[in-house]
Amino acid sequence: MSAENQELRKAGLKVTLPRVKIYQILEKAGEGDHFSAEDIYKLLMESGEDVGLATVYRVLTQFEAAGLVVRHHFEGGHSVFELADDEKHDHIVCVKSGLVKEFSDPRLNALLNEIAESMGFTVTDRTIYLYGEHKDAKD
Incomplete structure (x- = not known):
């Protein structure tokens, strides 16, 4: 079982392709990199994944509720996500x-x-x- 699958299961989330792909993007982020939902959506599109923006938002919200990611709200309504540590x-x-x-x-x-x-x-x-x-x- 992959590390992503284990993390998702440990957080009580069913393993789905969009969740795994989004988790992988966050996991591969360079140190100090933070992605908005739109950034993640663009990266998915560039890699040929057919995951809608609404799904990206929904998965990130689920990840946040499960404690897998931290959302940072910056001035001007700018929100970015990073894996929780x-x-x-x-x-x-x-x-x-x-x-x-x-x-x-x-x-x-x-x-x-x-x-x-x-x-x-x-x-x-x-x-x-x-x-x-x-x-x-x-x-």
């Missing part, structure tokens, strides 16, 4: 192109924990989005 990381978003990059900095993590502790909190989760303009962004 336990590693904490943050995101920087280009306001011109929509490019999303992720980063993790131990100094930042330590500082945030220190700030939380000084206020009587223990950090259990967090989300940081930085917005800026990438040097290669086109107007």
Whole structure:
């Protein structure tokens, strides 16, 4: 049984071709890559898969509900998806192109924990989005 099939079954989802194909796209994403539903749809079309955009949205919503993916909502209604993992990381978003990059900095993590502790909190989760303009962004 393939790793994708095992992950789908473990999440309580029936193994279907669209689910496997979408999971594979997310799994093969380079580190820090984030795909919108439209990006995934285009990649499926380019590889000759006949999966409709509505199906892509439905599968991503199912994956999110099952805890397989994390959806990030950025300003301007821009949503992207990535496979869920336990590693904490943050995101920087280009306001011109929509490019999303992720980063993790131990100094930042330590500082945030220190700030939380000084206020009587223990950090259990967090989300940081930085917005800026990438040097290669086109107007």
